[in-house]
Amino acid sequence: MTVRPQVARDPQTSSPWALLTCLAGVVVCSAVIYTGHWRKGAMVFALSVLAAGLMRLFLPARWAGQLVVRAKWVDCLILLTSAVAVAVLVMVVPHSQPS
DSSP, rough: OOOOOOOOOGGGGGGOHHHHHHHHHHHHHHHHTTTTOHHHHHHHHHHHHHHHHHHHHHHHHHHGGGOOSOOOOHHHHHHHHHHHHHHHHHHSOOOOOOO
C-alpha cells in the first residue's frame, strides 16, 4: 500500500476570480462566434487570453489564484505568446468574399 503525501493548498492562493474573469471572456467569445462573426469572436478569445497573461504578470499570486500554475515567467510567456499568436492568425487569414 502506497501512501500519497497530502498537498496542502493555501486557501489564499486558490481565488477563482481571475480565472472566472477570463472564462467569462471565453463565454462571450463563444456567443459571438455562434452569431456567425468568427473573426470578432476569435479576437475576443485573444483578448481573454491576453487578460489572463496580464493578470498573471501584474497580480500577486494570492490574487491571481488559479491562474498560478507554473513559474510566473512560464505562465506569462505561454499566455501572452498564445494571445499574440491567435490575434495575428485572425488578422492574417484572408476574408472570404461571398460569390
